[in-house]
Amino acid sequence: MSAQKPSIPQGTRDFGPAVVARRNYIFGVIRRTFEKFGYAPLETPTLENLSVLTGKYGEEGDQLLFKVLNSGNFLKKQKGEVVKDEVTPDDLQAGPRAVLPKIAEKGLRYDLTVPFARYVVMNRGTLTFPFKRYQIQPVWRADRPQRGRYREFYQCDADVVGTDSLLCEAEIVLMMCEVLNGIGLTDFTIKINHRRVLGAIYQALGGEGTEMDLFTAIDKLDKIGRDGVEKELAERGFSPDATDRLFALLGVEGSFEEKLERLLAGFVTAGVDADNATADGYKGLQDLRRVYEYLQEFGFAQFDHLDFDVTLARGLSYYTGCIFEIKINNVNMGSVSGGGRYDNLTGAFGLPGVSGVGFSFGVDRLYDCLEELNLFPAAVATTTRCLVANFDADAERAVLPVLRQLREAGVASELYPEPGKLARQFKYADAKGIPFVLLQGSEERAAGQFKLKTLSTGEERVLSLEQVLAELA
Amino acid sequence: MSAQKPSIPQGTRDFGPAVVARRNYIFGVIRRTFEKFGYAPLETPTLENLSVLTGKYGEEGDQLLFKVLNSGNFLKKQKGEVVKDEVTPDDLQAGPRAVLPKIAEKGLRYDLTVPFARYVVMNRGTLTFPFKRYQIQPVWRADRPQRGRYREFYQCDADVVGTDSLLCEAEIVLMMCEVLNGIGLTDFTIKINHRRVLGAIYQALGGEGTEMDLFTAIDKLDKIGRDGVEKELAERGFSPDATDRLFALLGVEGSFEEKLERLLAGFVTAGVDADNATADGYKGLQDLRRVYEYLQEFGFAQFDHLDFDVTLARGLSYYTGCIFEIKINNVNMGSVSGGGRYDNLTGAFGLPGVSGVGFSFGVDRLYDCLEELNLFPAAVATTTRCLVANFDADAERAVLPVLRQLREAGVASELYPEPGKLARQFKYADAKGIPFVLLQGSEERAAGQFKLKTLSTGEERVLSLEQVLAELA
Incomplete structure (x- = not known):
């Protein structure tokens, strides 16, 4: 067989030890948060x-x-x-x-939502509803690879289906905060809006154009600005008058509660029909108010991170109720999380009426944020805590029981597998990010002691085995 | 779009919450063991x-x-x-x-070894050797699906490359024991042999047939018995005399050390050439002795689980040194783990001379063993620890801060999202395996107390919030 220069497919990545450890740190915070809120893990096949x-x-x-x-x-x-x-x-x-x-x-697998819907339909006879599941698995997309866009990447979803309770929406806000706080991100905004509020805004404009055209244009506000949106709406048949009314509504200011009041007044003035089910903005405002109250009742202390953003549209997705998105403010990066309530998760598989609400974290983006802000704790980067130096065959024999005791005490430890130059062994520890090197030369061995070197400071201490264990365990 | 009855591909599986929790329990023990021995995680792409x-x-x-x-x-x-x-x-x-x-x-990805070899070659400039990596990821094989054989399944590999030290082999035995002990398996045998011992046996037979035919036949001894092996060897050109000598050597009995002695004597008698590099059985015996000594020096206490099994051949794989396999004795099941030393991991990718040793656990088989022996700890099966009952809107409002405090104390908790019949809420807790239900009716609320019900016993206690937290945290 002729030798070949190996490569990996475009848009895929190898994750070496340091990166896996950092990714697992993020996954761990997300997983513990989901579980603390009663979400249980599901895994579906790749194929x-x-x-x-x-x-x-x-x-x-x-x-x-x-x-x-x-x-x-x-x-x-x-x-x-x-x-x-x-x-x-x-x-x-x-x-x-x-x-x-x-x-x-x-x-x-292209996302985690369709497999979840399939799972719910296939197992509806045995599942107990409400069903709260989380799922952390890779997905694959044959997209053109580019910076920050991969063909194989992880999604972290949590969804609850089979209940309309707005408690779930409030808890999504709590979980979002808990995850971001948990990984040290502090300058973030959780944007919340409601599809029916957007529907009422459409109604308030007088029924010109189509609802979808309006949402599509609003969704681009961040990117193309007010001028761009106005231009696009004009092309889609919206009058300048309607566009003015739109920006008056989108421009409501004030606290969460003030925005609720002002939009309500705006809808009443515009004659928005309270009985129009598909565009019942009053119900949308009520839902948002209830989520807000739930958070107050929870004793939620991070309202400064919560923004009722009337311009949030979440693309053309299947959401029908509250919608969410998280923006990290001190990093130039798209949203790191999003989600919302949907009415019909499983209709395509013949099971109508399964509604629910869910959200998802983008781990690659969170990773990039933590890296850019230098927020990964140093302790995350390494697995081995102590390298035992290998002087020669006799020394090796003497330290094996010590190695055993370190591991029995739960200290990840390894013996350099061959006797040899200490410089090389220290280089190994350095490269692997091992913080401590334990040495027992013939002198220490005679005295029944050890030298413990802290690599970050260079400090060396002569200690008994008990002291070493106490120090490292 | 017309509704369809969804299904998953043959040979793949969904893992619901209870199964994921149990699988993660096994993965967790394996991962912690690998890390405790200084192995660092690697992940390679699916594609x-x-x-x-x-x-x-x-x-x-x-x-x-x-x-x-x-x-x-x-x-x-x-x-x-x-x-x-x-x-x-x-x-x-x-x-x-x-x-x-x-x-x-x-x-x-078909296994974890080839991607590992590719990774080592692609990153040889930046890796520090010896490189100890573990990898826990799924692999895919378009095999005919059948009971216990899947098209998508996990492997858990640990390998160290770039050192010949037999310390690594000894530590593999330690890790195997630690994992099996960690998941509660007690009746197991770690079989160990050496490819060169098998080579020397071939030489001792007088050079009839081919080495590969001999190994292939020996590998089937468990399945087809001595008669079957004799028949196969006769077909492959081995004389009855050679076959008799074979079974004399394979039949050596005694302790680990006695087997080493008796095989050595057998090789000497048969005139096995000490200088034949490809079949240097003396080196094989020396290696096994050194592994045995390392374990003694470690203070290894489970020699009764270690069997020098001269008939172990590990199929037609690429091993060149020590080989390993684990059999669970009280379950009817193939080996749950195997591995060995190889000389040329990366040759196919143009990097010769990278030797190493590694082993792998089959998680599906371990899972089936634990299930059959009823060894999964009860605590593994659930994620949520406490369900807070939902009486009505007022009661709901009152318990939200309690829910927050439970979670702040690290207790995975959820509030049933809708007020409603308690029977339904208890059924929910039951189905999800939640051990505790916390209730606060109007009476308890007036008294500032709670009722904590333990579902397994039916016991109900009236407690203060502090007592509840102390009980559940």
Whole structure:
């Protein structure tokens, strides 16, 4: 076999020890928070049937699904001895759409929401509702790789289905704060809005254009500014008068409660219909007020991080109630978390009426924030706490029971596996980020003592075994 | 979109909360053990280039690789505007081997060893050797699914490369014991052998047949018995006399040390050449003796679990030194762990001479053992510790600060999200395995107290908040 220079696919990454440790630190905070709030872990397979995935993410999403070739002779699907489906020259002529169904039945998980919906439908007979699950797993997208966009990346989702209680929305705010506080991020804003508030705003403009066009334009406000939005709305058939009214509503200022009051007044003035179910902005405002009250009743102390942002639209997704997004203010980075309430998680799988609310953290972005702000605790970076130096065969023999005792005391420790130059052994400890080196030369051995060196300071202390254990355990 | 009945691909599994918790319990013990011995985590991508994977697992392995379709128009690979590679009707005629290279460049990780070798080669400039890494990730094989054999399953590998020290082998025995003890398995045997001992046995038979035929036959001894092995060896050109000598050597009995002595005597009698590098059984015996001594020097107390098993061959793998395997004796199950030393991890990627030693746990089998022996601790099964009952809106308001305090004390807790029938709330707690339900009806509220119910016993106690926190935290 000829030697080859190996590589990994574009848009994928190896995570070496230091990075894994840092990622696991973030995952750990997220997982503990989810569990503290009663969410239980779910894991679904990497491989899903394409029949489950296709059609759930729009036309573009279908293009971005990684498809897995059928095993065996993928050109001729067989059942027993009979060829059931064979790729023909005509199929080749017709193109990928004709060939694909014959050669690929499975794809890679694209997000965690569709597999969750599939799981709920497949297990509805045995699940107890409300069902609170979290899921921390990688997903794959055949996107064009670029800085910060990967083809394989992790999502961390928590959802509760089978209850309409706004307690869940309030607890999402609590969990968001707890995770961000837990990893040391302090300058953040949790934006909250409600799809029905946006619907009422659309109604307040007088029914011009379409609701979707309006939301799409609002969603871009951050990027293209008021001028850009005005231009886009004009192109979509909104009058200048409607656009003015829009910005009056989007521009409401004040505290959370003041914004609620002022929007309410604005809707009443504009004659927004309280009985229009699809655009019942009053219900939206009520929901937001209830979430706010829940937080007060919880004794929530971080209202300065919570922003009722009327311009938050969360793209074209399937949300129908409260929507959320987190922005880290002191880093130039898109949102690190988002979510909202939806009415119809499982409709595509034949189970209507399953509503719920959920949110998701983007771990890669959180990682980049912590790195940029230098917020990873030093202790996260290493696994081994103590390297036992290896002088020679006799010294090695003498320290083996010590190594055992260190490990029995729960201290991650290793003996340099070969006798040899101390410089090399210290270099090893340095490279691995090991904070302590334990040495027992012949002199110390004769005295039944050890030298413990702290690498960060260079300090060396002569200690008994008991003292070493007390120091490191 | 028409509703469909969703399913998951054959050979894959969903893991619900209880199963994830139990699997994480096993992963946790393995991870902590690896880290305690100085192994650091590595994670590699799910997607690897087929150029990296192909040819590393033999003809059969290549068949079992899951291949991922190129994205975009997979029938016509383009560079810019130019079609570089197009699937033609002639390719169709020629079959999958002609079509595959044009439509698929990536595959799913098949094991953790090849990606590890690739990683070492790609990062050899920055890694510090010896490099001790562990890796706990899923792998995929397009095998025919059957009971206990999955197409997506986890492996847990630990390897150290860049040292020949037999300390590593001794520590593998220690780690194996620590993991098994840690998950409560007590009736196990760690089998150890050495490839060179097997080589010397081959030499001792007088050079008939081939070494590989001999190892393959020995490997089946457990399954087909002595008669079966004798028959197979006869077919492969081994004389009855050689086969008799074989079973004399395989049949050596006694303690670890006695077996070493008796095999040594057997090799000398048979005239095994001490200078034959590929079959230096004396070196194999020396290595095993040194591993044994290391364990003695460590104060290893579980020699009754260690068996020098001369019949252990570990299939046709790439091992060159010590080899290991673990058998759980009180469960009918194949080996739950195996490994060994290899000379040439990275040769296929152009970096010769990287030797190392490693081993791997099969988590699915460990899981099945624990389940069969009923060894999962009860505490593993649940995440939420306390369900706070929800009587009505007033009661809900009153318990929210309590819920906050429980969580601040680290107690995983949840409030049933809607007021309603207590029976339903208790059923919810039951289904989720929540051990405690906290109730505060109007009576308790007036008295500033709580009722704490232990579901397993039905016991109810009236407690103050401080007492509740002390009880649950």
